[in-house]
Amino acid sequence: MLITVTGATGHLGRRIVHQLSKTLSPNQIRIGAHNPSKAAALMEAGFQVAHLDYQDPATLTPALRDHHQTYLLSQSTSLPMTELAAIMTKVSGHQIGYQPVSVAEFARLYREEGDGDELASMYQAGAMGLLSGTSDDFWTITGHAPTSMADFLAANYRPK
Ligand SMILES: NC(=O)c1ccc[n+]([C@@H]2O[C@H](COP(=O)([O-])OP(=O)(O)OC[C@H]3O[C@@H](n4cnc5c(N)ncnc54)[C@H](OP(=O)(O)O)[C@@H]3O)[C@@H](O)[C@H]2O)c1
Structure with missing residues (x-):
C-alpha cells in the first residue's frame, strides 16, 4: 500500500x-x-x-503515480450550517444561529484575521455544495467511525 x-x-x-x-x-x-x-x-x-x-x-x-485509490476523509454525514448551529447551541448552552451573508460580506468579516478571501472562497464552495461530499474512507483506513461533530465539540468545548 x-x-x-x-x-x-x-x-x-x-x-x-x-x-x-x-x-x-x-x-x-x-x-x-x-x-x-x-x-x-x-x-x-x-x-x-x-x-x-x-x-x-x-x-x-x-x-x-502508483496509486489505485484516492481517499476522501470526511464525517459520516454532511452538516448544513443550521444543523451545526443547533449542535453548537446544545453544546455551549448559548443560542447560536446562522444568518447567510454574501461572499463579499463574508470576506469582509474575516479580512482583519488575514484570510478573508481564502475563507470566503470556501464559503462559496460550501454554498455550491462542493464541500458536502462524504465517504466511508475514514472507516476503511482506521477501522472505526470518525468522531461526530457533536461528540467532538462536547469533549473539547471550553467556555472562556
Ligand atoms: N484547520 C482547520 O480548522 C480547518 C477547518 C476547515 C477546513 N480546513 C481545511 O483543511 C485543509 C487543511 O487545513 P490546515 O489547517 O492543515 O491548513 P494549513 O496548516 O494551512 O496547511 C495547508 C497545507 O496545504 C499546502 N498547500 C497550500 N497551497 C497548496 C497548493 N497550491 N497545492 C498543494 N498544497 C498546498 C500547504 O503547504 P505550504 O505551507 O507549503 O504552502 C500546507 O501543507 C485546508 O484546505 C483548510 O482550508 C481546515
Whole structure:
C-alpha cells in the first residue's frame, strides 16, 4: 500500500501522517509537499517526498503515480450550517444561529484575521455544495467511525 498525503506539511496533514505512521512504514507514505523544503525533516525520517501543487497540474501525475485509490476523509454525514448551529447551541448552552451573508460580506468579516478571501472562497464552495461530499474512507483506513461533530465539540468545548 502507498498513500500520498496532500497538504502533508500543514496542521491537518501532519497529524494524518503521524497517525498513518502508527500502522504503515515511512516508505509506504508519500508526502505531497507544496514546498518540499518544509518536508526536509520528513524526508530525513525516510518518507518519500513529492512536489505537489494543486495549481500546477504537471506536478500531480508524478506525485500520485502508483496509486489505485484516492481517499476522501470526511464525517459520516454532511452538516448544513443550521444543523451545526443547533449542535453548537446544545453544546455551549448559548443560542447560536446562522444568518447567510454574501461572499463579499463574508470576506469582509474575516479580512482583519488575514484570510478573508481564502475563507470566503470556501464559503462559496460550501454554498455550491462542493464541500458536502462524504465517504466511508475514514472507516476503511482506521477501522472505526470518525468522531461526530457533536461528540467532538462536547469533549473539547471550553467556555472562556
Ligand atoms: N484547520 C482547520 O480548522 C480547518 C477547518 C476547515 C477546513 N480546513 C481545511 O483543511 C485543509 C487543511 O487545513 P490546515 O489547517 O492543515 O491548513 P494549513 O496548516 O494551512 O496547511 C495547508 C497545507 O496545504 C499546502 N498547500 C497550500 N497551497 C497548496 C497548493 N497550491 N497545492 C498543494 N498544497 C498546498 C500547504 O503547504 P505550504 O505551507 O507549503 O504552502 C500546507 O501543507 C485546508 O484546505 C483548510 O482550508 C481546515
